[in-house]
Amino acid sequence: MTSGTAELFWFKSSYSGSQGDDCVEIAIAERAVHVRDSKDVARPAFAVGHEGWGRFVRFASER
Structure with a gap:
């Protein structure tokens, strides 16, 4: 899912x-x-589904 970014x-x-x-x-x-890395935007980005992103944000906000 890195094309077309x-x-x-x-x-x-x-x-x-x-x-x-x-x-x-x-x-x-x-x-x-x-x-993506904000300092090196030429490098490939990665993508995660909305559900996975939501789990990550909830986990990070609990820390």
């Missing part, structure tokens, strides 16, 4: 700093959430 709207979390530190960007599409 150029037309996606990518954004970083509001918790990300403006210093260009280690961050990821996400793009929410109809069938998946795409994730």
Whole structure:
């Protein structure tokens, strides 16, 4: 699910700093959430289904 990511709207979390530190960007599409390294956008992104993304966010927010 990494093809066709150029037309996606990518954004970083509001918790990300403006210093260009280690961050990821996400793009929410109809069938998946795409994730990429914000410092190296030429590298391939990966995608995860909405259900899997929701489980990850719930897990991370509990920490």
